[in-house]
Amino acid sequence: DAGVTQSPTHLIKTRGQQVTLRCSPKSGHDTVSWYQQALGQGPQFIFQYYEEEERQRGNFPDRFSGHQFPNYSSELNVNALLLGDSALYLCASSPPTGLNYGYTFGSGTRLTVV
Amino acid sequence: AQSVTQLDSQVPVFEEAPVELRCNYSSSVSVYLFWYVQYPNQGLQLLLKYLSGSTLVKGINGFEAEFNKSQTSFHLRKPSVHISDTAEYFCAVSISGGSNSKLTFGKGTLLTVNP
Numbered sequence: 311d312a313g314v315t316q317s318p319t320h321l322i323k324t325r326g327q328q329v330t331l332r333c334s335p336k337s338g339h340d341t342v343s344w345y346q347q348a349l350g351q352g353p354q355f356i357f358q359y360y361e362e363e364e365r366q367r368g369n370f371p372d373r374f375s376g377h378q379f380p381n382y383s384s385e386l387n388v389n390a391l392l393l394g395d396s397a398l399y400l401c402a403s404s405p406p407t408g409l410n411y412g413y414t415f416g417s418g419t420r421l422t423v424v
Numbered sequence: 425a426q427s428v429t430q431l432d433s434q435v436p437v438f439e440e441a442p443v444e445l446r447c448n449y450s451s452s453v454s455v456y457l458f459w460y461v462q463y464p465n466q467g468l469q470l471l472l473k474y475l476s477g478s479t480l481v482k483g484i485n486g487f488e489a490e491f492n493k494s495q496t497s498f499h500l501r502k503p504s505v506h507i508s509d510t511a512e513y514f515c516a517v518s519i520s521g522g523s524n525s526k527l528t529f530g531k532g533t534l535l536t537v538n539p
Contacts, residue, residue: 314467341523352428352529353468354512365524400467408522412458415467 314416316401322422323391331386335403336414341365342384343413344376348397348422359384388421396423426517430530438483438538439507443494445500445533447515457498458516458527468514474498475521485509510537 315334323329335342341360344352355368359378373389382403388395398420402413430445449455455501456475460468470529479491486517489500514526 342467343526345527350531352516352531353527353529355526358524358526360523366526368526402468404523404525408520410522412473413468413525413527414471415460415469417465417467 314401314403314414316399316416316419318419320420320422323392324422325393325423326386327391328389329391331372331388331399331419331421333386333401333403334418335382335383335384335401339403339405339414340382341404341406342382343377343402343404344384344386345400345402346370347400347418349397352415353400356386389421393423396421426453426519426528428515428517428528428530430513430515430533432533432535433531434486434534436536436538440504443501443505443509443535445513445515445535447498447500447530449496449498449515449517451496451517451519453519456518456521456525457489457491458518459483459487459498459500460514460516460529462512462514462532463526464511471500471513477514505535505537507537507539509535511535 311337343358344356347353357367378384398418400418401416427450429448432443458473459471482488512532515530518525
């Protein structure tokens with residue numbers, strides 16, 4: 311059973327550009343959450359998608375946006391990239407039953423902004 | 425809002441020694457608590473969780489943690505560590521156990537096991 315799949319694994323972008331990161335949740339999971347993990351820090355919640363809608367959002371600017379598709383996969387878009395957006399971006403999925411089994415995290419996308 | 429403090433940023437230990445990684449949380453409501461492990465260049469793997477019931481929680485790889493509500497702590501312990509336990513460990517809290525849960529993480533503790 312495949313877990314959470316993220317693509318690409320690594321990405322280098324130039325300041326001011328736009329980037330799209332992709333996530334396929336674990337089979338049976340319908341909720342996708344995105345986290346940003348800066349170097350030496352714990353992950354920070356960006357937003358969560360359920361039924362193709364953004365259900366809740368963390369303290370991130372509007373430059374960060376997302377989408378969820380009917381098959382529950384999700385995209386994270388970041389516009390007008392800043393050097394400070396360099397981080398590991400983690401996608402996590404959870405089932406309809408909630409956190410009895412915790413989130414399942416992907417291996418992340420390492421974004422470097424130069 | 426809830427918060428998590430991991431009291432040690434780095435913990436070096438020798439192989440086969442016991443270890444405790446400390447975690448304190450702050451919340452005005454009841455919480456659910458988690459410990460995750462992150463190996464280099466990988467995502468997060470769930471070690472154990474406290475949702476309700478017994479305050480002593482056993483997880484994978486021989487780890488356990490105890491929920492102490494009065495001290496708002498959830499320390500992680502292992503009686504004998506191995507080289508392969510070298511990794512970053514994150515404590516996290518959620519105020520909901522439902523599918524709409526979001527996790528608030530601490531800054532992490534780097535456990536280094538030396539031979």
